[in-house]
Amino acid sequence: MRAYLRSLNPQLPREVWILQAGGLVNMFGNGVIGPFLIIYLHNVRGLSLGVAGLVVATGSLAAFASGFVGGALSDRLGPRVVLSGALVVAAVAFALFPLIRETWHAFALNLLVGIATGSFWPSQSTLLSSLAPPERRHAAFAQQRMTMNVGFALGALVAGAIARTAHPGTFTILFLLNAVTFLAFVAVLQFVPSTRHREERREAGRYADVARNRVFVSYVVLNVIFIGAGIAVMSELLPPFAKNAAHVSEPAIGVIWFVFSAGVAIGQLPIVKLVEGKRRLRGLALMGVIWAGAFLGVLAGGAWFTGTQAAVVFGIAVGVFALAECLHGAIYAPLVVDLAEPQLLGRYMAFSSSSWQIGFFVGPAVGGFVLQHQPLALWPAAAAICLLASLYALAIERRIPAHLHRTPHTDSLAGVPGTMPNMTLATDDPLSTNAQPAPHPADEALRIRGGGSPAPGTTRR
Incomplete structure (x- = not known):
């Protein structure tokens, strides 16, 4: 048992742990708000479920547009600067949410x-x-998913104990608490070194260069489907469904979301260990099948039970959903990095983030109106779409480069071809006085094609 627990150590540098600590604090605030945002807009401020879903979707549409700007700025100014600015803007916006009195206020904020x-x-x-x-x-990405879900779980539990739709002032506490966590993350970032790209041998690229990577675009489309029909539906629409269709109380909703996020937090690192050496796209296909079963569980809970009994069924469904979501945390983002070109990593990440924004636009926008008119129809529809996405994942696997099919093993010392060794800490205190960065495989190929000799230590033996 001790050996197994030691094997779960992600073996990451101190700077990564500091960054994850900031994310944990910030996601505590998001957990305070996330399950209750549509409930606040509908049950406290009087917006219909369809309009409340559109409010959430509009935020995703704005995120879709700003993500491309943020990705380009991350490549030019450095990601820490852009991240700090984004956190400050979010803190201001959430601090103003208690002032919402008109529909346009909700859309604007x-x-x-x-x-x-x-x-x-x-x-x-x-x-x-x-x-x-x-x-x-x-x-690292799995640890991020784990730590953020720990924060989200604790936030949801606290919010469930505070929020009461009959007392709007309780929601003011939630929004201000959330705003404080964004500023706390900014403070933590001061202890994280900034980074920069090495681009001496390459011109800065464009988003058009990313769009020409058809394999990557197909992979992003797959994620749009999984996010829109999977995570967005479960995270944004189950709380108002539980509240208004199954008559689940606010504290019980908080507990359900604690189970949801705690499931990811507990299961993430063991599942990372489990998927090492396994095929990535098959893992995502399995995730879609399990999500479909979880949505049918939600359907059963809403159709046959109410109150506490419905909450128990929903808790089981979201627990299963959460464990399957761990596959996404271990597979999706690392493969995005592996498919990216080194000097365009920020732009690739922006494209990847856009899949979340599109999913969170379409899911709540369409699902909110379905929930308003035919609440029980939403869950089998989401299940069917997840099954189709699983088939699509298997179909595009053959387009992924063969050396990227599998998640690398922990004991791999050589790294994974196609990853980003061209990142360096922007510091005047190097870890080694004579260390030299390993050349990227694409750079090495360009050097040889251009008539140059291979860099030392890169020739085959």
Whole structure:
């Protein structure tokens, strides 16, 4: 048992742990708000479920647009600068949410949140990728998913104990608490070194260069489907469904979301260990099948039970969903990094983040109106789409380069071909006075094709 627990150590540098600590604090605030945002807009401020879903979707639309700007700025200014700015903007927006009295107030403030969110994810992912060793990036992204879900779980539990739709002032406490966590993350970032790209041999690229990578685009489309029909539906629409269709109380909703996030937090590192050496796209296909079963569980809970009994069924469903989501945390983002070109990592991460924004736009926008008119129809529809996404994952596996089919093993010392060893700490205190960066495989190929000799230590033996 001790050996197994030691094997779960993600083996990451101190800077990554500091970054993850900031994310944990910030996600505590997001957990305070996440399960209750649509409930606040509908049950406290009087917006219909369809309009409340559109408010959330509008934020995702803004995030989609700002994400491309954030990705480009991350490549030019450095991800830490962009991330800090995004956190400050989000803090201001959430602090103003208690002042919502008209529908347009909700749209305007959620647009501001969306602008911040769009720049948050590509900059945060780029910073994490640059700090983690190439062969441990799958563990770094899995650890991120784990720590953020720990924060989200605790936040949801606290919010469930505070929030009461009959007392709007309780939601003011939630929004201000959330704003404080964004500023706390900014403070933590001061202890994380900034990073920069090495681009001496390459011109800065464009988003058009990313779009020409058809394998990557197909992979992003797959994620749009999984996010829109999977995570967005479960995270945004189950709380109002539980509250208004199954008559589940606010504290019980908080407990359900504690189970959801705690499931990811507990299961993430063991599942990372489990998927090492396994085929990535098959893992995502398995995830879609399990999600489909979880959605049918939600359907059963809403159709046959109410109150506490429904909450128990929903808790089981989201627990199963969460464990399957761990496959996404271990597989999706690391493969994005592996498919990316080194000098365009920020832009690749922005494209990747756009899949989340599109999913969180379509899922709540369409699902909110389905929930308003035919609540029980939403869950089998989501299940069917997840099954189709699983088939699509198997179909595009053959387009992924063969050397990227499998998640690397922990004991890999050489790293994974195609990852980002061209990231370096922007510091005047190097770890070694004579260390030299390993050349990227693409750079080496260009050198040889151009008539140059291979760099020392890169020739085959």
